[in-house]
Amino acid sequence: MHRRFIHLPGKMRGELRGRHEPPSFKYALWGFLSGTGSILAILAVTKIAGCSLLIGSFGASAVLLFGAAESPLAQPRNLIGGHLVSAAVAVVVVFMGGTGAYATALAVGIAIFLMCLTRTLHPPGGASSATPDPFSSFCRCSQAP
Numbered sequence: 386m387h388r389r390f391i392h393l394p395g396k397m398r399g400e401l402r403g404r405h406e407p408p409s410f411k412y413a414l415w416g417f418l419s420g421t422g423s424i425l426a427i428l429a430v431t432k433i434a435g436c437s438l439l440i441g442s443f444g445a446s447a448v449l450l451f452g453a454a455e456s457p458l459a460q461p462r463n464l465i466g467g468h469l470v471s472a473a474v475a476v477v478v479v480f481m482g483g484t485g486a487y488a489t490a491l492a493v494g495i496a497i498f499l500m501c502l503t504r505t506l507h508p509p510g511g512a513s514s515a516t517p518d519p520f521s522s523f524c525r526c527s528q529a530p
Contacts (some may be wrong), residue, residue, distance in 0.1 A: 398475070408452075419451040420444075442512035449509065458507055467507025471496040471514035478514075489515050 449459040484487040496514035
């Protein structure tokens with residue numbers, strides 16, 4: 386197995402064992418409680434709204450926010466801005482181009498471009514732009530009497 390890594394370019398090799406200490410039990414427990422609580426809060430709002438508002442990228446955001454809080458990608462500006470930019474891109478692309486494979490690829494590309502320009506880069510935001518169905522169901526939900 387080690388021979389395979391020798392042939393990889395330097396940046397791709399990485400290290401098999403990180404230099405970072407594992408998080409403390411207290412930090413892991415905080416991540417567990419906060420992550421669970423945040424997803425339960427979204428589910429409660431979903432129940433009140435009567436339509437699905439939970440998408441997979443929110444789980445990824447919870448991991449960044451509560452498991453890697455020091456990361457620049459987990460800061461409030463990036464978290465909120467990245468999701469808002471990506472959601473707006475997804476809605477526009479769905480209305481203009483549908484939900485096909487090319488439209489999804491275009492939405493992700495545009496979302497990355499705009500998140501970079503607005504300094505709100507948040508990787509789970511890219512997943513938000515690639516998930517147009519929740520946004521179309523949200524539009525249907527907002528039009529309901």
